[in-house]
Amino acid sequence: MNRKLTFLAVLCPLLFSSSSCTNREALGRSDDPKGGKAKTNDKLESVSPHVLPPLPFKEDALEPVISAKTISFHHGKHQKGYVDNLNKLVVGTDFAGMPLEKIITETAGKVDRTAIFNNAAQAWNHAFYWRSLSPKGGGEPPAALKQKIEASFGSLDACKKELATAAMGQFGSGWAWLVQDGDKLKVVKTGNADVPMTAGLKPLLVLDVWEHAYYLDYQNRRVDYVNTVLDKLINWAFAAENLD
Numbered sequence: 001m002n003r004k005l006t007f008l009a010v011l012c013p014l015l016f017s018s019s020s021c022t023n024r025e026a027l028g029r030s031d032d033p034k035g036g037k038a039k040t041n042d043k044l045e046s047v048s049p050h051v052l053p054p055l056p057f058k059e060d061a062l063e064p065v066i067s068a069k070t071i072s073f074h075h076g077k078h079q080k081g082y083v084d085n086l087n088k089l090v091v092g093t094d095f096a097g098m099p100l101e102k103i104i105t106e107t108a109g110k111v112d113r114t115a116i117f118n119n120a121a122q123a124w125n126h127a128f129y130w131r132s133l134s135p136k137g138g139g140e141p142p143a144a145l146k147q148k149i150e151a152s153f154g155s156l157d158a159c160k161k162e163l164a165t166a167a168m169g170q171f172g173s174g175w176a177w178l179v180q181d182g183d184k185l186k187v188v189k190t191g192n193a194d195v196p197m198t199a200g201l202k203p204l205l206v207l208d209v210w211e212h213a214y215y216l217d218y219q220n221r222r223v224d225y226v227n228t229v230l231d232k233l234i235n236w237a238f239a240a241e242n243l244d
């Protein structure tokens with residue numbers, strides 16, 4: 001009996017508030033109180049229960065660089081798992097009802113909140129990663145971004161090389177990021193679920209270098225995944241939108 005009551009107590013708030021959350025998500029940018037264009041992941045400022053955001057493209061849209069099978073597992077199993085775990089973990093805590101990005105900043109570096117941080121950050125990172133890729137990606141960045149890239153790295157090729165080096169140099173699971181640090185652009189890498197925002201850096205785009213991002217298509221050849229994505233899929237237009 002007690003177990004049943006506990007189960008219902010956990011489940012009911014999720015069920016009863018889910019429709020309002022879904023509606024808010026469906027409204028997308030139109031409920032932005034500032035009325036400005038969406039930047040970084042502000043569209044995902046949903047409170048619990050957090051929802052798995054839809055992909056910004058069809059599952060097979062990134063083929064042949066990333067297969068529909070990889071995208072399907074990555075989005076439908078891995079990312080969904082982080083969102084589902086987060087919703088379970090925040091029930092009855094101060095983090096229930098808190099926007100995703102605030103959960104990340106509030107739990108970063110707190111050893112007793114590692115599980116919530118990991119799942120919240122991974123939910124955010126994956127939503128950001130999908131928008132860092134585009135079937136029409138690669139090529140030349142928009143002028144304003146290209147100018148900043150050339151000022152910070154010397155050339156677009158040098159920037160891509162630095163992103164590839166960071167992606168290859170991340171031992172084990174993690175992320176390679178293009179970030180804005182004041183007037184300068186930089187490349188940084190983070191391990192596991194870690195995010196650059198906690199170090200005061202603004203993410204512009206990201207590459208997922210967890211094995212689940214490429215193993216079905218490239219097995220151990222992370223270098224091929226990274227270089228092909230940088231050449232064919234990387235979404236410079238999204239990075240340009242995120243510039244301050």
Ligand code: MN
Nearest residue numbers: 078208210213
């Ligand atoms: Mn991933």
